[in-house]
Amino acid sequence: MIDKTQRIGEILAAHRHREGPLLPILHDVQEEFGCVDIEAERLIATGLNLSRADVHGVVSFYHDYTPTADPRPQVQICRAEACKARGVEKLIDRATREAGDRVHVKTVYCLGLCAAGPAARVGDRLYARLDEKSMVQVIENA
Amino acid sequence: MMPEMKIVRISDDALARALGADKLADAFARLGHEVQRTSSWGMHWLEPLVEIDGNGFGTATLDDVNAILDGSSDKAIGRIDEHPFIARQQRLTFARAGKTRALSLDDYQATGGWSGLRRARQIGSEQIIEDVLKSGLRGRGGAGFPAGIKWRTVAAAPGGQKYIVCNADEGDSGTFADRMVMEGDPYALIEGMAIAGEAVGADQGYIYCRSEYPDAIRKLEAALRLCAHIIAPFRCEVRTGAGAYVCGEETSLLNSLEGKRGEVRAKPPLPALQGLFGRPTVVNNVLTLAAVPHILGEGGANDYDALGMGRSKGTMPIQLAGNIKQGGLFETAFGITLRELIEDIGGGTLSGRPVKAVQVGGPLGAYIHPDQFDIRFDYEEYTAADALIGHGGITVFDEDTDMSEMARFAMEFCAAESCGKCTPCRIGAVRGVEVIDRIRSARNTGIARKRDVVELSPVMHNAPKDNGRLPEQEIALLTDLCETMKFGSLCALGGFTPYPVMSALRNWPEDFVRGSGEVVGLVLDKAGA
Numbered sequence: 001m002i003d004k005t006q007r008i009g010e011i012l013a014a015h016r017h018r019e020g021p022l023l024p025i026l027h028d029v030q031e032e033f034g035c036v037d038i039e040a041e042r043l044i045a046t047g048l049n050l051s052r053a054d055v056h057g058v059v060s061f062y063h064d065y066t067p068t069a070d071p072r073p074q075v076q077i078c079r080a081e082a083c084k085a086r087g088v089e090k091l092i093d094r095a096t097r098e099a100g101d102r103v104h105v106k107t108v109y110c111l112g113l114c115a116a117g118p119a120a121r122v123g124d125r126l127y128a129r130l131d132e133k134s135m136v137q138v139i140e141n142a
Numbered sequence: 143m144m145p146e147m148k149i150v151r152i153s154d155d156a157l158a159r160a161l162g163a164d165k166l167a168d169a170f171a172r173l174g175h176e177v178q179r180t181s182s183w184g185m186h187w188l189e190p191l192v193e194i195d196g197n198g199f200g201t202a203t204l205d206d207v208n209a210i211l212d213g214s215s216d217k218a219i220g221r222i223d224e225h226p227f228i229a230r231q232q233r234l235t236f237a238r239a240g241k242t243r244a245l246s247l248d249d250y251q252a253t254g255g256w257s258g259l260r261r262a263r264q265i266g267s268e269q270i271i272e273d274v275l276k277s278g279l280r281g282r283g284g285a286g287f288p289a290g291i292k293w294r295t296v297a298a299a300p301g302g303q304k305y306i307v308c309n310a311d312e313g314d315s316g317t318f319a320d321r322m323v324m325e326g327d328p329y330a331l332i333e334g335m336a337i338a339g340e341a342v343g344a345d346q347g348y349i350y351c352r353s354e355y356p357d358a359i360r361k362l363e364a365a366l367r368l369c370a371h372i373i374a375p376f377r378c379e380v381r382t383g384a385g386a387y388v389c390g391e392e393t394s395l396l397n398s399l400e401g402k403r404g405e406v407r408a409k410p411p412l413p414a415l416q417g418l419f420g421r422p423t424v425v426n427n428v429l430t431l432a433a434v435p436h437i438l439g440e441g442g443a444n445d446y447d448a449l450g451m452g453r454s455k456g457t458m459p460i461q462l463a464g465n466i467k468q469g470g471l472f473e474t475a476f477g478i479t480l481r482e483l484i485e486d487i488g489g490g491t492l493s494g495r496p497v498k499a500v501q502v503g504g505p506l507g508a509y510i511h512p513d514q515f516d517i518r519f520d521y522e523e524y525t526a527a528d529a530l531i532g533h534g535g536i537t538v539f540d541e542d543t544d545m546s547e548m549a550r551f552a553m554e555f556c557a558a559e560s561c562g563k564c565t566p567c568r569i570g571a572v573r574g575v576e577v578i579d580r581i582r583s584a585r586n587t588g589i590a591r592k593r594d595v596v597e598l599s600p601v602m603h604n605a606p607k608d609n610g611r612l613p614e615q616e617i618a619l620l621t622d623l624c625e626t627m628k629f630g631s632l633c634a635l636g637g638f639t640p641y642p643v644m645s646a647l648r649n650w651p652e653d654f655v656r657g658s659g660e661v662v663g664l665v666l667d668k669a670g671a
Binding site (some may be wrong): 020023027071078080082085108109111112114121 | 157189312344356384387399400401464504540548590625
């Protein structure tokens with residue numbers, strides 16, 4: 001395993017010169033470690049000369065940053081208005097059952113595929129016009 | 143015999159890719175044909191759409207490949223540019239949609255790209271702003287503020303460093319026009335930003351794009367690398383949001399760009415005077431900035447001004463979404479009615495059942511009843527009807543929808559996405575969910591909620607010791623709460639959440655209270671709501 005302090009140091013160095021570097025740094029840390037934990041917050045705070053409270057305030061504000069890593073694959077399902085109008089709510093029970101403990105089903109609001117919902121996202125892959133069968137498939141393959 | 147090689151055009155828009163466009167493209171390529179990945183025409187119900195010699199085939203699957211090539215496919219829709227959905231549009235911002243490859247500088251140049259920026263550099267700051275004012279262009283993000291006036295304020299503001307910030311945090315459900323511009327015509331947006339920079343004297347731009355749009359981020363970054371030498375000395379970079387809906391509000395977005403919590407700032411000071419890092423900043427939506435290159439072209443401002451109605455000038459990219467047969471992007475001059483949009487152009491609901499409600503303007507927009515479908519697309523006409531155009535998204539619902547559930551969702555969404563800075567939004571939304579839950583439970587069970595143990599305990603001096611609220615009292619409470627949120631919130635999230643809630647209550651009272659729903663009307667009349 002790579003040394004966390006060293007890796008976060010590299011991420012800090014890559015972004016420190018930019019205007020408003022905190023969010024890009026947090027994105028990289030979340031991507032690399034699957035979370036932004038207390039230790040990471042401390043290192044980032046020291047590196048940017050901010051208080052830990054400042055950094056924690058930002059980390060806890062945004063939905064994209066998580067305090068602990070979840071090793072399960074994540075399937076994001078859109079449950080905003082347009083996907084509701086196209087029947088996503090009827091698929092949720094089945095999706096949750098199918099996912100069980102193996103897959104993390106996360107609700108998101110809007111993936112921008114509103115004329116072709118219900119929609120889901122796994123990593124950077126998007127799926128649209130889902131019905132029960134294809135939704136189950138997406139979760140199985142996640 | 144070798145079959146004739148064809149040029150096959152398939153969109154690489156995220157929506158087409160989500161429906162298998164990549165595999166389809168591979169299949170044509172494997173058969174030796176030249177595949178061009180273009181932007182999307184915006185006919186989303188036909189995606190993935192295959193185009194050969196101007197003729198379209200949709201929705202195409204892998205099984206259709208051979209039939210499409212030998213001309214026997216039953217998916218043929220004829221010439222795409224003559225399809226009624228396309229032929230009826232007036233496309234200015236989306237003039238290139240379906241026709242060019244997103245990242246091809248040659249395609250962009252060949253379709254008039256960079257001519258707006260070239261002319262802007264010749265005529266100088268004052269004349270650019272004059273042109274934008276003359277065009278009547280208003281901010282397409284929702285508020286409809288005249289873009290030219292914003293630019294003039296920033297241009298006149300003292301201070302060296304100024305910024306152009308593009309609001310690409312398109313979080314509203316039912317909207318995807320920003321995404322389509324960023325993925326399909328990124329240079330148009332970048333050119334618009336460079337022109338804005340020229341107008342106000344800013345040399346740095348930021349595009350704040352939501353993290354839910356990975357394809358848009360990738361394309362914008364690639365486009366910025368490829369055109370850096372053209373827009374120089376203007377520089378621009380993409381910043382990725384982190385899943386906060388409220389960051390679509392301009393001051394919250396600025397805080398987020400600065401690396402802070404995305405909390406809303408009180409206005410004044412206006413961002414135009416003290417914006418990003420306290421510097422004068424233009425914050426415009428993607429559609430506003432992407433409309434600029436056309437306006438700055440020769441005679442563009444007059445063209446723009448000639449379209450539309452009243453003070454709503456030019457065209458609006460309208461997005462048809464939800465339960466609609468022919469969903470997609472429809473750009474047209476202001477003034478079109480909802481009935482035309484939904485019945486003629488959209489073809490009614492996908493499910494085939496009657497339309498029950500239409501939400502215009504995203505999660506904060508009012509639910510409009512079919513009785514009001516003659517309302518014309520115009521900022522002022524919508525405001526008069528207690529509704530909003532917002533970002534031009536139209537989400538259609540059929541008769542299976544329970545409107546009290548949608549009202550509850552509006553409150554739930556506000557509670558989940560509130561930045562927490564002001565009380566009406568932070569606490570009001572949570573209480574709103576609770577009130578609507580009580581109303582719905584009384585409707586479903588016929589039993590109103592009784593006072594609980596805590597309320598009845600003697601130490602709770604102020605809690606009434608009665609049998610609990612009647613449905614009409616709960617409705618009055620909800621109405622009152624909505625008033626407080628509407629007038630007491632700092633930004634549109636808390637301030638506009640009452641629109642979907644109250645419009646649902648007003649138009650579909652029977653979904654809230656058992657029986658005819660007459661009691662709701664009485665309560666609303668009494669409250670003057």
